[in-house]
Amino acid sequence: MNAAAFLSAVKGKLIVSCQALEDEPLHGAQTMAKMAIAAQAGGAAAIRANGPKDIRAIKRAVNLPVIGLYKIGLSGVYITPSFEAAAQIAAAGADVIALDCTGRPRPDGVALGDLLARIHDELDLPAFADVSTLGEARAAADAGAAMAAPTLSGYTASSPKPAGPDFELLRRMIASLPIPVIAEGRIETPEQARRALDMGAWAVVVGSAITRPRTITARFVRALEQDEAMDFVAGSETRS
Secondary structure (H helix, E strand, O other), rough: HHHHHHHHHHHOEEEEEEOOOOOOOOOOHHHHHHHHHHHHHOOOEEEEEEEEEHHHHHHHHHOEEEEEEEEEOOOOOEEEEHHHHHHHHHHHHHOEEEEEEOOOOOOOOOHHHHHHHHHHHOOOOOEEEOOOOHHHHOOOOOHOOEEEEOOOOOOEEEEEOOOOOOHHHHHHHHHHHOOOOOOOOOOOHHHHHHHHHHOOOOOOEOOHHHHHHHHHHHHHHHHHHHHHHHHHHHHHHOOO
């Protein structure tokens, strides 16, 4: 699938990220495939998925385009850090290659522009740039990325972590980039997703708020515990 076909398929729509790492209860290719089936049934226009096994299973299960990535390691540049990683997820059926396009050095020392060129020339697939700053987004666009998202805002030393979606970076990217900007990162409600589209985002990626029940549960628990703590404080003040 070329960039134009993918972008046409997802314009103004929801992309669901179906990922579960090894320490998560839902980890496993077949579980992620079922999650993708549920996302398709709910109206998702595309899936974002991690690793060759999950991508292969998801491509067999649904007829949606898949943004593929390959997380290798736990820190630094670990989202599709090399051409070899990109080639593996391409072989598994990814329609788009997502990768870390921040300014941090890659583990193999390869320059981002060289990696993007190989993905385009040898794999014949569009690249989806995960960035944390406007400068990184501009550099990725100049180097040949077909689309970009503020996915890594708050996860690098260059970008303080906001409490919710980084709408300010999203706004600046939409205003500045010559390529489509997709909203991604800590989008937890339909209202936030709608706001991103109203700002001019090409599409919206939502992951944890839909596909990670452990994370969703923890968010509810934190909210309830906060309310309990506030009630306890109020009660103590009343009694004093």
